[in-house]
Amino acid sequence: MTDTRSPLAPAGFPALPAIAGVTPRIARAHYKSWDRCDLTFITLDEGTAIAGVTTQSQCPSPEVEWCRDALPLGKARALVVNAGNSNAFTGHRGRAAVEAIAARTAGHLGCQPSDIFIASTGVIGVPLPIDKAEAGLDAAFAAAPCSWEEAAATIMTTDTFAKAAATKAIIGDRTVHLIGIIKGSGMIAPDMATMLGFIFTDAAVEPALLQGMLSAANGKSFSCITVDSDTSTSDTVLAFATGKAGNAPLATMDDEGAEAFHAALSDLCLQLAHLVVRDGEGASKFIEIAVEGATSDKSAHTIALSIANSPLVKTAIAGEDANWGRVVMAIGKAGEPAERDQLAIRFGTTQVAEGGLAVEGYDEAPVSAHLKGSEIEIGVNLNLGSGRATVWTCDLTHGYIAINADYRS
């Protein structure tokens, strides 16, 4: 549907290190009539720890329910990702498909079905065809290992570019590596798009600590991005730690290297989250919204998302218009403590409003120059407390409407 690479995409796919204990393979399950691979199969050596975060939707897919049930066991041997069919809202038939994939993969690897993690993305309401899934799995089992770029491309639906990032950390005398692949660009028609992110590291980390670190990192990254305020039924981020780097396993935040690893994981999550925004449907501007001076961090986060999700703010940025009145509006509607006469707002580095009105001698020229760029910053100071939050979004353009309305299914 979208043949054009997003104008906000990075120049190319990054160089990723191999992660010991992780082997990706891809195959064609023919879920759609696409001429491309659509099934990703990633094996993990024994001893791999897992952590995960999933959608807050009250109507999750059976894949999400499967992962939620398996996550507390803390171990993983494989990941299977289907692209082209989300299997969401398919009742007992969808659950049967998930169980069949887990059983077949566990049989192949000689492990428990609960060691198999599964994610699907694509059209909603159509049960994932079990025969296609099984044939695809068999092809993947027999396939040669593939590159990370191939794996990142295979989990895509209507993303316009393959997304990945890498970081590293030092734990004791070992350098550990972290890589991640991700897909998502809003909720894409006629499919239900979904954010699926998968992180792999050779570090040895106990599952409980990995979960704590991932949840914290999620709160500062994936939970801080929005393309169109819509939440998929299938959103999933999983982190796998094989332990092959040979570091002394991290079990608590007091362990040597734990802070460094947490920082590297957080950085990776943020890089991956930004890539999703950079592929936002129809996006022409990457927008950072930083709120400070709120009564709490949570309040700052709510206000920042209210600005980020406002169609009027997003269209103003698309129009390169320094319409700070719309920012005031979005702050006002957030339902959080705000004092009109203490508000300060900046675009880029230029203060536009302070103390409840436009700054004396306001010069729009530097603001207009900032808005002509593709990286936009909006800063808000509520001057009420020390709460702060930063979120990222993209603008709302004709491209979004074209992708989501200009078709007949």
Added chain:
Amino acid sequence: MTDTRSPLAPAGFPALPAIAGVTPRIARAHYKSWDRCDLTFITLDEGTAIAGVTTQSQCPSPEVEWCRDALPLGKARALVVNAGNSNAFTGHRGRAAVEAIAARTAGHLGCQPSDIFIASTGVIGVPLPIDKAEAGLDAAFAAAPCSWEEAAATIMTTDTFAKAAATKAIIGDRTVHLIGIIKGSGMIAPDMATMLGFIFTDAAVEPALLQGMLSAANGKSFSCITVDSDTSTSDTVLAFATGKAGNAPLATMDDEGAEAFHAALSDLCLQLAHLVVRDGEGASKFIEIAVEGATSDKSAHTIALSIANSPLVKTAIAGEDANWGRVVMAIGKAGEPAERDQLAIRFGTTQVAEGGLAVEGYDEAPVSAHLKGSEIEIGVNLNLGSGRATVWTCDLTHGYIAINADYRS
């Protein structure tokens, strides 16, 4: 900016009865370079009761603050509405303009400044020029009375048609009349658009009862419409009751005719609210979303608004696509109790999903036919309880982006 009458507009302006004790006048204050009247001045005979509801924004305009302060006194002698400048986010200079308007009008009428109600709509962040307001008022004081159609047109900003409605009720042996004018069509660039609604009746109603009735009616009408989820800093609905019909004044809901009057007021509010949706920016479809079976009415309302505000649902309707998966998504993200496997969804009168999956033998043809019309119905049954709510919205089209992004200020 928008020269084309909304395709969802009614055929013409309705016939409105005169309301004894109410006299509208219009004038040119030249707030913008428009070649039209932009100041509406409506006098109310002594003894007129007032009630009102105002924006929930944490950053309201000084006009809203003025009205909030005056409303508890329960009486009114005049309404002044400025179009072209909302006077919002203008600090002490904005407050001075409101005080000047109230003082000059009270001086003209020989009443208290607190008897004067004021509303403004238009650009944000620019203090309303006091000299223009005063000159405009003087012109209005000297003007001949105007028609309701002229008054309804004068409060418009970028609305594409003048909006009004009328109802009546029998109280004892008297027939009382209610009329209303309203403006608003989303939040319109480069102005901050606003919903301003004014209701006039010749019924005699005590202010406290009128307030209770208006608040209840608001909860089923103005609070149930959304164009783009954005909330103005200036939204205001005021109801004025002159008492000239000579009915025995209504003081409690037990009084004869109180139920009938409440029903007429509620009907009027709903008609006015629908007119705003029918002028939604870029709207090509009027959408009713009815949720039942929720755990409470409030929960149903939250879920209905989550569907109504979802850009993906709104673009699907614009594309005439029977994408019920997006409705599931919007239900799931609402954060309210919902059981995926008990959900039922209909488009028009056709059931599309039941018990958590597509209905057996689902035929898309009648749904597609329904979606080709301009009046769309989405029904959701959560099958959890008896909570219900209905909201109204419009679709999200290229027209919305064109109005809000395709300009430079």
